[in-house]
Amino acid sequence: xxxxxxxxxxxxxxxxxxxxLFWLGVSAGLLLAVLMLLRSVNNSKAGYIEAQNYNRMIxxxxxxxxxxxxxxxxxxxxxxxxxxxxxxxxQGTNIVSGWNTPVTVAATNLYGTAGDGIEFxxxxxxxxxxxxxxxxxxxxxxxxxxxxxxxxxPNGVNTVNVGTLATQCDADAAGNVAVALxxxx
Numbered sequence: 001x002x003x004x005x006x007x008x009x010x011x012x013x014x015x016x017x018x019x020x021l022f023w024l025g026v027s028a029g030l031l032l033a034v035l036m037l038l039r040s041v042n043n044s045k046a047g048y049i050e051a052q053n054y055n056r057m058i059x060x061x062x063x064x065x066x067x068x069x070x071x072x073x074x075x076x077x078x079x080x081x082x083x084x085x086x087x088x089x090x091q092g093t094n095i096v097s098g099w100n101t102p103v104t105v106a107a108t109n110l111y112g113t114a115g116d117g118i119e120f121x122x123x124x125x126x127x128x129x130x131x132x133x134x135x136x137x138x139x140x141x142x143x144x145x146x147x148x149x150x151x152x153x154p155n156g157v158n159t160v161n162v163g164t165l166a167t168q169c170d171a172d173a174a175g176n177v178a179v180a181l182x183x184x185x
Contacts, residue, residue, distance in 0.1 A: 050122065074105060142181075
């Protein structure tokens with residue numbers, strides 16, 4: 001068909017190459033956003049689960065060591081043998097977190113007497129440090145992050161200093177942060 005000497009173009013049907021590339025780009029962007037959201041949720045969940053494991057272990061250790069009057073002699077093997085450590089965290093005679101990092105346990109001087117407290121030290125991924133600490137701090141009298149005290153109930157500091165927590169969790173930009181959680185009898 002001609003209109004004033006010019007052929008009319010037929011309406012194009014279907015998608016062209018540019019349309020296809022545009023929609024693939026949009027789809028890839030949405031998929032990336034969903035994956036990042038899932039990763040964030042899983043990271044928060046991992047910190048929460050590890051904190052719950054700690055909360056259970058500290059409560060059980062306090063109950064089992066109550067008659068002894070102190071935590072003198074406590075170690076990973078003893079807690080494993082007493083059934084205090086969740087099976088998912090046991091590797092031989094070692095305690096390993098859900099992040100596949102070591103967890104140490106030792107008696108500590110918390111209220112002025114040797115062995116009057118028990119301290120768990122977790123190696124926590126930097127991006128999960130704050131979630132883990134805030135979920136575990138309620139069961140702890142003293143919390144140290146990267147060697148700095150962020151909660152110290154024996155000395156009258158009953159809540160976590162959030163500013164110091166943020167600074168210490170972010171101190172090692174490349175890796176993991178040592179988090180020591182202590183509780184008394």
